[in-house]
Amino acid sequence: MDDNDRSIVGFVMVGHAMVHTYELSIPILMTIWLLEFSTTAAMLGVAATVGYGLFGIGALPGGLLVDRFGSRTLISACLAGMGLSFLALSLASGVVGVTIALALWGIAASIYHPAGLTLISNGVEERGRGFAYHGMAGNVGIAGGPLLTAVLLLAFDWRVAAAILAVPALLAAVIGMRIQFDPTAAVEVTDGGRTREIPTSLAEFGSETRRLFTLGFLLVFVVVAFNGLYYRGVLTFLPDLLGDFLTAAVGDVRPGFFDPDSPVAAEFDLSQYLYAALLSVGIGGQYLGGRLTDAIEPDRGLIIMLSLLTVIALLFVPAAQAGLWGLLVISFILGFVLFAMQPLTQATIAKYSRPESRGFSFGYTYLAIFGIGALGAAIVGTTLTYASVSALFVVLASFSALGGLFAVALVTRS
Structure with a gap:
């Protein structure tokens, strides 16, 4: 990989790992919320459904936003949004507050996959290796999110743990806007210089x-x-x-x-x-x-x-x-x-x-x-x-x- 490939792959690896770290930290926190808020599994299941549902539903409009504003901006916005949503989560006083914070996380996180995959496709010449490293980073987040959350809960109240979890995403968002790379360096190499037109209306x-x-x-x-x-x-x-x-x-x-x-x-x-x-x-x-x-x-x-x-x-x-x-x-x-x-x-x-x-x-x-x-x-x-x-x-x-x-x-x- 050249310097441009490494910069892009490093950026999306951080983004992918962060998305799944937050995604899988939520079930760990739910074990605390069941006792903290004296609620039922059904109520918390609905709260989780709101956040996870928006995480999926937002993928299609997220893809259109990527084509309009670019992957770098959208991934950085995703990271910042996830960090801020976990700060909001740390302030939640009940199930309603948790639901709102998880909804904000779902909206922010939904942007990531279309943005990250587009950036690899258009900017990384060694595309196969880029996707491989990207997937590995996601698995690290899937496994590491629950572990990191569990370790934080050993030493801190869940609200403090949620606030600490917000910090890496906020830092990554700032770094992402400053890191240098060409997001379209591989378009001509991999696609013969052709780019596919996207739908511009509801009819299309x-x-x-x-x-x-x-x-x-x-x-x-x-x-x-x-x-x-x-x-x-x-x-x-x-x-x-x-x-x-x-x-x-x-x-x-x-x-x-x-x-x-x-x-x-x-x-x-x-x-x-x-x-x-x-x-x-x-x-x-x-x-x-x-x-x-x-x-x-x-x-x-x-x-x-x-x-x-x-x-x-x-x-x-x-x-x-x-x-x-x-x-x-x-x-x-x-x-x-x-x-x-x-x-x-x-x-x-x-x-x-x-x-x-x-x-x-x-x-x-x-x-x-x-x-x-x-x-x-x-x-x-x-x-x-x-x-x-x-x-x-x-x-x-x-x-x-x-x-x-x-x-x-x-x-x-x-």
Whole structure:
């Protein structure tokens, strides 16, 4: 990579890691809010759905803003907006305040993916390596966000922890506006100097959407939407569920090097570290999913992974109740398979979309996975409040099973 490539890739790696750090810090904080505000999982599920929903819904208008104002400006605005939203979160006095702060985060974060992917596509000559490093940084944020939040909660009140989390994004926003790079350095190299015109009116937008949504792409859209429901539903409340299962398996565990009466010992929650470990295992799943895209047709790979997710959901509660080892094994398998889906999903989207509409298709993908998928938090939260944990995992299994059936229809149609 030359200096321009390194500058761009470094910038988007920071942005991608920050987006997912905040995204996955929210479930950790929710375990505190359940007690802090004496609320229900259903209410917090709705609050999370608002933020996560806007995170997905904003991807399409975010893409149009990128074409109007440029990736650098939009990524910096995204970083600043996320930082300010977490400062607002630190001041929230109840569930309404939390919901407003999460909504602000969702609006700001929704800009990132179309902006970051556009910047890599147009500015990085070694595009493949750029996307690879970009994805790795996102995985670091996915695994590191819960871990960092859990560590901060050992030493600080959750409000102080949220304020501290805001600082890196605000600093990155300032640096992003000052760093030097050419955002279009690779356009002529990779695209023959041609750039694709974007819709400039609602009529053109509708026409482009109709061209994109062939029957094949429509089936892909439905499959990834069900996967998004599963993804958001299981990850949002998993820290709290893991805490219950761990307590049943091994009791209340505190490391021996903590004073039992110290504030640190009082805040220590082993389930938060198990949650971070589960997400770290997902990095290996990403690698396997990427290798599978070279070995089999990606849409057939989706059938395999969705079938595995269905089995995992149905076995999770019996395995977790069997003891500590059962809980650890089923948790790590879940983390591995859940993230192995992602490369297969992206490859399937590319297979069923036209090259000149690839960016547009990925915009709709984020709408499905993060927008429609955000409803998973509300559905799971409501199930957890009014039914049982076993019913919750049956609901998750239904998401993946339905997604798998549509994936079968996709392959059969092909």
